[in-house]
Amino acid sequence: MTFAPVDTDPTCVSVSLTVDTPVELLLILGVLAIPAVAIPLIARIARMNPTREEQRLGHRPAGVRLLRWGIAVTTVGILGFTGGVILGATTPELCDQTSGVVAVSAIALVLVGALMIGGGWAAAIRSSWVVLATVATLDVWIFYVNLLTGLFQDTSVQGVLLLAFAIHAICSTIAGRWSFTARDLGPIERAKAGEAGRSLAAVWVFLVSYAAVSVLRQESGILNTPAGSAVIGALTVGALAVTMGSGFTKYAEAIHAARPAADQAQTPDPRTDPAESADLAAPIEAARPGTSPAARPSARMRSAERPAAGGPRMARMSDHRPIFLMGGGWQLDARDLMYGPFLAAAGDNPTVACIVLDEGDGAQQFDRWATALTQTAPCTPDPVLIPIGGLLDVGALAGCDGLLVCGGLTPAYAAALSPVAPEIIDMLGSHVPYAGFSAGAAVAARRALVGGWRRRGVPVCPEDSGEDLDEITVTAGLGLVSVAVDVHAAQWGTLARLIAAVAGGLVTSGVAIDENTMLAVGPDGSVDVRGRGRVHRVRSGDSGVRVESFAAGAAPPDILTG
Numbered sequence: 001m002t003f004a005p006v007d008t009d010p011t012c013v014s015v016s017l018t019v020d021t022p023v024e025l026l027l028i029l030g031v032l033a034i035p036a037v038a039i040p041l042i043a044r045i046a047r048m049n050p051t052r053e054e055q056r057l058g059h060r061p062a063g064v065r066l067l068r069w070g071i072a073v074t075t076v077g078i079l080g081f082t083g084g085v086i087l088g089a090t091t092p093e094l095c096d097q098t099s100g101v102v103a104v105s106a107i108a109l110v111l112v113g114a115l116m117i118g119g120g121w122a123a124a125i126r127s128s129w130v131v132l133a134t135v136a137t138l139d140v141w142i143f144y145v146n147l148l149t150g151l152f153q154d155t156s157v158q159g160v161l162l163l164a165f166a167i168h169a170i171c172s173t174i175a176g177r178w179s180f181t182a183r184d185l186g187p188i189e190r191a192k193a194g195e196a197g198r199s200l201a202a203v204w205v206f207l208v209s210y211a212a213v214s215v216l217r218q219e220s221g222i223l224n225t226p227a228g229s230a231v232i233g234a235l236t237v238g239a240l241a242v243t244m245g246s247g248f249t250k251y252a253e254a255i256h257a258a259r260p261a262a263d264q265a266q267t268p269d270p271r272t273d274p275a276e277s278a279d280l281a282a283p284i285e286a287a288r289p290g291t292s293p294a295a296r297p298s299a300r301m302r303s304a305e306r307p308a309a310g311g312p313r314m315a316r317m318s319d320h321r322p323i324f325l326m327g328g329g330w331q332l333d334a335r336d337l338m339y340g341p342f343l344a345a346a347g348d349n350p351t352v353a354c355i356v357l358d359e360g361d362g363a364q365q366f367d368r369w370a371t372a373l374t375q376t377a378p379c380t381p382d383p384v385l386i387p388i389g390g391l392l393d394v395g396a397l398a399g400c401d402g403l404l405v406c407g408g409l410t411p412a413y414a415a416a417l418s419p420v421a422p423e424i425i426d427m428l429g430s431h432v433p434y435a436g437f438s439a440g441a442a443v444a445a446r447r448a449l450v451g452g453w454r455r456r457g458v459p460v461c462p463e464d465s466g467e468d469l470d471e472i473t474v475t476a477g478l479g480l481v482s483v484a485v486d487v488h489a490a491q492w493g494t495l496a497r498l499i500a501a502v503a504g505g506l507v508t509s510g511v512a513i514d515e516n517t518m519l520a521v522g523p524d525g526s527v528d529v530r531g532r533g534r535v536h537r538v539r540s541g542d543s544g545v546r547v548e549s550f551a552a553g554a555a556p557p558d559i560l561t562g
Contacts, residue, residue, distance in 0.1 A: 016411045031144050038137040049387075051183045053125045063123025070116025077109030091476075114138055128190065132176030139169035172200050173244040178251040180391060181387070196247025275443060322433035322523050323480055325441040327487045327533065328407060329515030331373075334465055334532050337552075338375040338518050341530065345433040345523065346402030349378045353400035355392065355440070357408040357416065358385040369406050369437070387414045394423040402433045405440025410450040410467055413439045413474070418448070418476040425479065434480055438487045447507055448477030449484045449498065460500040467493040470496060474506045481521075481560050484510030489536055490514045495547075498538050502545050509539040517552070521560065528555040535559070 007155025008557060009035045083106075126528045143165040175197035182193035322345040324337055346352060352373055356366045363384040370381035381404075384396045389412075397403060403411065403424075417424065428434060436444045443450070451467030460472070466487070474484070486498040489512035498512045513519055514533025521527050537548045537559050550556055 018236060031141065034141045035135065035141070038237070039138075040135075041139070042133045045133075045180075046121075046125055046130060049180070049183075050540040056423055060126060061334050063120050063125070066116055066120030068116075068120070070113050070120050072113075074113030075107045075109075076114055080106030080109065084278065088144055092475055101122050111138065126178075128194055128197075129176045129179035129183060132172050132179055132200075135197075135201065136169050136172040136176060137173060137395070139165050162550045165511075167240060168200065171240065172197070174243055175200055175247060177375055178247070183253070192250040192253055194324050195250040199247065199483030200243070252291050321428060321480070321521070323444065323521040324435040324512060325432065325437065325444060325481070325485055325511075325519045326437045327441065327489060327513030327515050327517045327535075328422055328438035329488075329491070329517070329532075331532060334516035335372055335376055338516065338532050339373055339435075341437040341518075341520055342402060342404070342433055343373065343377040343379055344381050346379070348400030349380065352381045352400065352402045353382050353384050353397045355384045355386065355403070355405045355417075357406075357415075357439075359386050359411050360388075362387075365406070365408070371405065389414055390416055392416050392420050392424070394427055397424070397427050400432065402435065403428065404435045404437065405443065407440065410439040410442050410448075411469065414443045414448050414475050414477060417443055417478060421476070421478045436485075441487050441513065442485050443477045443479040445477040445510070446479040446482055446487045447474050447484060449463055449474055449486050449501055449507065451511065452470065453499065455500040455504055461493045461497040465494055465497070472501050472504070472506060474501065483507070483560055486510060486512040487515075489514045490533060495536050495538075498536075499545050499547065502538050509537070510562075512536040512538065519559070526555060527557060527559055529553065 017296045060451050064319075087119070114134065114475050115131075115138075118131050121134075122128050122130035134266075143162060146162055164504070175194070179190070179197055182190050184315070207527050322342075324338075324342045324345075329338075343350060343352070354366055354369050354373075356369070363383070366383040366385065367379070373379050373381050379402075382400065386392055388409075405417070434444065436442070442448050451465075451469035452472035453461050453463045453466030454470055455472050472536075484498065484501065484507040486494045489495045491514065495512040498507075498510045501507050502509060511519060513535050514531075517529065517531035517533035517535060519527065520530055529552050531552055534549045534551050535554075537550070537556065539546050548556075
């Protein structure tokens with residue numbers, strides 16, 4: 001297959017549809033395969049990862065209309081290009097100025113239509129990353145078309161232009177990934193994460209404007225000169241600089257700003273005791289002077305939890321829903337003590353929905369809990385992964401016999417679960433058992449103690465225990481129990497944090513659970529301690545804070561009474 005201008009009319013193109021070599025056949029198939037593979041792949045990713053806004057509001061009508069217009073424009077462009085190819089292949093001597101312009105215009109229509117499809121699709125499903133994915137796909141497609149032309153017509157396309165589109169495709173893919181990660185953040189964060197993509201789009205407009213003509217025409221324009229090559233080179237370097245420089249910086253700022261203790265948390269004046277203005281119907285966060293919202297806990301403390309290799313409605317204890325609050329820990333000889341009662345309450349060979357915060361390794365972390373569950377008793381763990389900044393889709397829990405909320409970044413778990421706490425409680429009913437491991441135990445409380453290591457600037461526990469929060473932070477939880485829950489008590493020194501929270505009036509009472517230890521609420525409402533460590537009850541009294549510790553076998557009846 002070759003392209004060549006008609007000598008008497010440089011706007012008219014003669015096309016030979018013969019395939020002479022295997023390489024030529026491979027390139028032609030590649031031109032057809034790129035959209036055939038990319039479009040379904042993008043659609044699948046978008047379908048499997050809908051934005052929170054789309055789930056709440058549905059498709060945007062204006063986007064759907066733009067998508068349909070894009071399909072129509074692309075169809076017209078394909079038909080126009082097909083007509084030009086047929087004319088050039090059959091009767092090139094009849095080709096005139098008008099038909100040449102039509103052929104070139106048809107290529108432009110296909111590109112414009114493709115952008116309209118991508119933009120309309122992105123607007124319809126409220127996902128701006130789709131636009132960048134479309135641009136990256138078009139980059140690859142244009143690269144192939146120019147390469148196909150260049151192999152058989154040496155002067156038609158310069159190598160620097162191919163390099164420009166290759167680099168731009170890579171940069172657009174990276175920017176699209178950033179936009180995808182930030183899809184459920186606030187408008188400011190999404191704008192920051194999309195800065196690189198917008199800058200790359202400006203470069204793309206220029207490159208495509210030239211490439212659309214160079215595919216079909218041979219002309220000695222400025223871009224075929226050393227000066228033109230320098231222009232393309234400068235644009236390419238600019239795309240790299242935007243992606244690797246300010247674009248990444250803005251993306252990092254957006255992601256860091258999107259990891260607070262809870263998306264709806266309020267920050268009171270640090271000079272004011274939060275207890276004086278506490279509103280139980282809304283998330284509450286203690287002041288964190290001099291710090292930005294939380295990003296992620298330290299690697300040292302996270303590795304201890306995960307081994308290397310309006311406010312919620314309060315559930316009534318009279319419901320006698322089985323609840324199992326685990327303080328964390330991976331001691332093998334404590335596995336049956338921790339997971340056995342939970343699986344027994346879930347029934348024979350139960351399906352267990354496992355909520356895991358996906359920080360990039362969600363599938364691998366799910367495997368750890370799935371292994372622990374299946375090695376304890378026959379069951380079917382079902383992963384429910386939530387990306388950082390995402391919100392739980394309660395529908396994913398339908399049909400489960402038990403719910404396990406796993407460990408990880410406690411503030412992010414609270415942000416993902418507390419807004420849908422009433423729906424979770426409705427789904428659990430009075431019979432589906434709830435198990436919380438570490439972070440999952442902490443967010444089970446009505447007012448969840450999600451982190452922090454200082455109280456009004458005074459250290460109360462190791463900084464590594466703070467989950468990258470500075471001041472002790474309390475926010476809305478699920479409301480399954482009325483008292484606050486802290487975890488890794490003996491191992492991380494968090495009992496002192498709970499004492500400080502009670503003494504400061506952030507919560508009225510709570511329990512701190514050691515690792516490899518569990519506080520269980522049976523279907524009859526009984527409460528008992530199980531495992532290898534202790535459960536510590538912290539309550540305020542007339543003369544200060546009172547602390548009691550209970551070992552395995554203890555059954556304090558009022559330990560979960562606020």
